[in-house]
Amino acid sequence: MTNTTQNDSLLRFMTCGSVDDGKSTLIGRLLYDTKTILADTLTQISNTSKKRGMEAVDLSLLTDGLQAEREQGITIDVAYRYFSTGTRKYIIADAPGHEQYTRNMVTAASTANLAIILIDARRGVLTQTRRHSYLAHLVGIPHIVVAVNKMDLVNYDQAVYDKICADYATFAAEIGLAAARDIRFIPMSALNGDMLVDRLENMPWYTGETLLEMLEKAPAAHTEQSEAFRFPVQFVCRPHASDDPELHDFRGFMGRIESGEIAVGDAVTVLPNGYQSKVKAIQLGAEQLQSASTEQSVTLLLDDEIDTSRGDMIVKSAEAIEPVKQVEAFVCWLSETPLSTARTYIIRHTTRESKAKVGTISYKVDVNTLEQQATSDLKMNDIARISFKLAQPLMIDSYKNNRATGAFIIIDESTNNTVGAGMIV
Amino acid sequence: MTTTKQPLSHLDWLESEAIYILREVAGQCSNPVLLFSGGKDSLCILRLAEKAFRPGKFPFPLMHIDTGHNYQEVLDFRDQRAAELGERLIVRSVEDSMKRGTVVLKSPDEPRNKHQSVTLLEAIEEFGFDCCIGGARRDEEKARAKERIMSFRDEFGQWDPKNQRPELWNLYNARSHKGENIRAFPISNWTEMDVWQYIEREKLGLPSIYFSHNRDIIMRGGAMMPANVPLANGEVINQPKAGEEVINMQVRFRTVGDITCTAPVLSDADNVSKIVIETATTTITERGATRLDDQTSDASMEQRKKEGYF
Numbered sequence: 001m002t003n004t005t006q007n008d009s010l011l012r013f014m015t016c017g018s019v020d021d022g023k024s025t026l027i028g029r030l031l032y033d034t035k036t037i038l039a040d041t042l043t044q045i046s047n048t049s050k051k052r053g054m055e056a057v058d059l060s061l062l063t064d065g066l067q068a069e070r071e072q073g074i075t076i077d078v079a080y081r082y083f084s085t086g087t088r089k090y091i092i093a094d095a096p097g098h099e100q101y102t103r104n105m106v107t108a109a110s111t112a113n114l115a116i117i118l119i120d121a122r123r124g125v126l127t128q129t130r131r132h133s134y135l136a137h138l139v140g141i142p143h144i145v146v147a148v149n150k151m152d153l154v155n156y157d158q159a160v161y162d163k164i165c166a167d168y169a170t171f172a173a174e175i176g177l178a179a180a181r182d183i184r185f186i187p188m189s190a191l192n193g194d195m196l197v198d199r200l201e202n203m204p205w206y207t208g209e210t211l212l213e214m215l216e217k218a219p220a221a222h223t224e225q226s227e228a229f230r231f232p233v234q235f236v237c238r239p240h241a242s243d244d245p246e247l248h249d250f251r252g253f254m255g256r257i258e259s260g261e262i263a264v265g266d267a268v269t270v271l272p273n274g275y276q277s278k279v280k281a282i283q284l285g286a287e288q289l290q291s292a293s294t295e296q297s298v299t300l301l302l303d304d305e306i307d308t309s310r311g312d313m314i315v316k317s318a319e320a321i322e323p324v325k326q327v328e329a330f331v332c333w334l335s336e337t338p339l340s341t342a343r344t345y346i347i348r349h350t351t352r353e354s355k356a357k358v359g360t361i362s363y364k365v366d367v368n369t370l371e372q373q374a375t376s377d378l379k380m381n382d383i384a385r386i387s388f389k390l391a392q393p394l395m396i397d398s399y400k401n402n403r404a405t406g407a408f409i410i411i412d413e414s415t416n417n418t419v420g421a422g423m424i425v
Numbered sequence: 426m427t428t429t430k431q432p433l434s435h436l437d438w439l440e441s442e443a444i445y446i447l448r449e450v451a452g453q454c455s456n457p458v459l460l461f462s463g464g465k466d467s468l469c470i471l472r473l474a475e476k477a478f479r480p481g482k483f484p485f486p487l488m489h490i491d492t493g494h495n496y497q498e499v500l501d502f503r504d505q506r507a508a509e510l511g512e513r514l515i516v517r518s519v520e521d522s523m524k525r526g527t528v529v530l531k532s533p534d535e536p537r538n539k540h541q542s543v544t545l546l547e548a549i550e551e552f553g554f555d556c557c558i559g560g561a562r563r564d565e566e567k568a569r570a571k572e573r574i575m576s577f578r579d580e581f582g583q584w585d586p587k588n589q590r591p592e593l594w595n596l597y598n599a600r601s602h603k604g605e606n607i608r609a610f611p612i613s614n615w616t617e618m619d620v621w622q623y624i625e626r627e628k629l630g631l632p633s634i635y636f637s638h639n640r641d642i643i644m645r646g647g648a649m650m651p652a653n654v655p656l657a658n659g660e661v662i663n664q665p666k667a668g669e670e671v672i673n674m675q676v677r678f679r680t681v682g683d684i685t686c687t688a689p690v691l692s693d694a695d696n697v698s699k700i701v702i703e704t705a706t707t708t709i710t711e712r713g714a715t716r717l718d719d720q721t722s723d724a725s726m727e728q729r730k731k732e733g734y735f
Contacts, residue, residue: 008434009433009434010432010433010438077586079570082564082614084616084618088435103591104591106593110593110594111593111594111595221432222430223431223432234445234448234449234451234452235451235452237478237480250480252480254448254477254478255445256444256448285476285479295433296433296441297440297442297444297445297448297476297477310452334591348596348598404594407596409593411598411600416600417590418590418591418593421593
């Protein structure tokens, strides 16, 4: 295993593909070639490969998690894998790509900053490629790598690769993906390892980056543009009962900066009430910070004593937003129990919850044809544009502009299950 | 239009995520508890909890489920750390469950790790905990790769891999009805390497048995077993059977648990930075080398989890 330093950055990415596209092999190969797989694990999967009568070690077994799945030979849930290269730590969300598992793909996509979309070189751009691309687009993954896999089975023929790239580019332009996202193409054979970590000699005509080079250079989340400061309050620290008299008036607002930056002295507004104050101090553990930025979990102290609790949001006064009591969103339904327009649900948005009722369902999107269809119901794996009426005001941004303040989940109060995922229009 | 901003380092990112998860537990659950064994992962979580909640007290007590087969050094360290932090420590023991008759051993020297589930469930009921925070990591074992950050358990403490809540963005759902339970894993996304790097960066103290030391060892079932270990009650366990040879070796523990099923590894790493280097160059996984109870079958961890094991 390659050593890492404490200062490596981190990239979260996902892989989209079906059982037959070689997705598990791709991940197995990345883990294997970056020397993440240790000897005992390799022995274990080598034994299993032999038991199943295979000649070579089946690297896809590395990502085959649960007993139920091993028995069925398919991956049915999102699994998370880790590897490091010495300059970066990676978290892979490995999601099954079958139509029935739209909800798993959406789940995996929600935290990814890059998606690898696998295409079987023998089969080209398929319905499922369109589905995966649409979902990656919907869930706002900024970087897309189209990996044309199994090049070994088409004699590493450049013409096959070029044709697939051209087909994909046409389709990506049609759905608005090409304009909105950074799309890259790469030919590979996950089975042999061509163009993953090592370049190998089978495709001298391809002079672009290997997959690992693309991953190493892909921007981490929140690094590409400036964003508005959004700080949902998670927890209020008031240690007034403690023995330390200095802490009697301590009132710290704890949370994670979902976007943007903040510095001591900045003018802030606490929503939804609209109280104004200034940042007196920023703390991370015992450390006093002069400023802090996206993805840091900190404690904010304000100049004024403001009544603030979990679920409120601190923003810069210059970037304040108007709390709303209605939202319009694309919703992916995650539950086996269909959406009921008569019922009241709970929407959890940042650290805030509100009761919610469906207003109107505008249309459902067929994830295969991308056609809009009129509908009155929503079943598991369906995606529809829906408006909700809210009991409590929410402080929202559009998902396009902010993946943290533009997202919500829907909770069924009777079971407490998470039944839907929403992306605010 | 594009400004290039410096991303957080992976350790800062992981730390921030863990703090966020701890605060979500505090914000969403009414009576959580932090499971604390004195082991390296739970020591990281204590530091994260300090960063999450100081200058306030932790919004949860600490609890250890003691198998009765723990190293005295680790227990002492556990008590010392809880005292330093000024936080409340609850200890519940598998041996009390044995006395109550709720845990029945097949043989006296059977590993007790799996019986911790019973004692844990009894403690959850006794105190009415609605969430247990633990130090499990997804990289530890195959069955854990799909574990949620907030994992739902039914009234019997059972984990149903097919009935887990989808987990999107960082919108964690820790709601539960009375009797049900959430297990929260703030360091899910950490690897063994991340844990050691964090220990190094934060200069965290650890029980001495994590560092290289000389110890009497017997070889049993292909694994190294610490020999003649004294327990708090005066009993000595892992005594050599007839024909077993005791060899003194230089070893350390990569993971610390029940004495009967946690094997040490040969090592001369006597400080944290040497352990970081050793971790970077090892060829055996943490559990593969050291947890004898995971090797029974390919799916043994999954089986124990379904039965309510942490």
